[in-house]
Amino acid sequence: MSGGAPRVVVLDYGSGNLRSAVRAVERAGAQVELTSDKQAALDADGLLVPGVGAYAACMAGLRAVRGDEIIGRRLSGGRPVLGICVGMQILFDRGVEHGVETAGCGEWPGTVDRLQAPVVPHMGWNTVEVPQGSQLFAGIEDERFYFVHSYAARSWDLVTNDRTRAPLVTWASHGAPGAPGDGGEDAPAPDRFVAAVENGPLWATQFHPEKSGDAGAALLRNWIGTLS
Template identity: 80%
Template sequence: MSPAGAGAARRPRVVVLDYGSGNLRSAVRAVERAGAEVTLTADRAAAQEADGLLVPGVGAYAACMAGLHAVRGPEVIGRRLAGGRPVLGICVGMQVLFARGVEHGVETAGCDEWPGTVERLHAPVVPHMGWNTVEVPEGSQMFAGIADERFYFVHSYGVRSWELVTDGRTRAPLVTRTIHGDEQFVSAVENGPLWATQFHPEKSGDAGAALLRNWIATLR
């Protein structure tokens, strides 16, 4: 007889990057329920070697960037992406992937994986808090099977305008947008191994769980 467990599929290993931002335990539990083996850590070697890296984030852009720099997060993210290794950013963890953030007139440099500026939303009601639909581009793997669902948002800042320019040799990111009031903002991005959402999948019920499963399926 074969040994017990032989032939069973290995659960992908995910690191949730612990840099002092947000309710990290909810992200850990959500990713575990979606089918991954999860470690919450700031250890750079573990973050580099995991099958997937999840970068959470809540609060102020500048504070999140300071926390990331303290654990050399931008370096870890950059090295993973250079090797085609998956990264998922959530909420401010998405925002810091852009070039810069502007809060109360203060500009803070981001990880600069994408051009673009995170700034305060101009909608009549801010913060944008609660459930909202998303406008999903054709070919999205992130939203496979859940393009018509709603997701949970809580934020006052976002990327309001993002004009993509490509050289024709690389595939342009797939950009999902959401309307709040009279304003449209970037609510998710798929760019090869780099995925990100402005909303919280871990707070978005069955739809959020399905999105996390879609991401984990790319780690196998």
């Protein structure tokens, strides 16, 4: 840490929405550098991995700057990483879009695939189901956050068998049952998906905290408050 504020690198690997992520993290109290430099990313107190667009394109951009190696090396040393939106999705084993399967970073088992809901993408504000003991959502457990995505991890497949501390998984749902007269009790249930994960030094959100107003700012402050 320099000057009392944690140093955060926002990883620049060609994904969009980088400047808004930088501004949000700066407002939350960190010194921020937007870079693809490997050493800077390894040395920072925290690494933020953003992501918008297609899974395959994000993985190609990430590998081009050796971002998958950077993430792995940081985590092996217990160094904090925060993934956002597709930056969360690429942490899983694989993503499937339009029938094309792309290998992810493999930090968590599981597949990211298309939401099963009448209306996709899932766009707008939504509540989340926060587990007890969450540090990421401390003080904002009942707030709404801004989502914009068509794909998600729709199951949590990591089994620890009590060998390590079990991750804290936050869930959300998209797709309300049909209105009266449009299917009634036969309407499909909302599709449930992983909205956030706290797994040792690796945290991630499917929603965009930088677009989530005061609640998103508080969440980023919660993450920055853990950096050292």
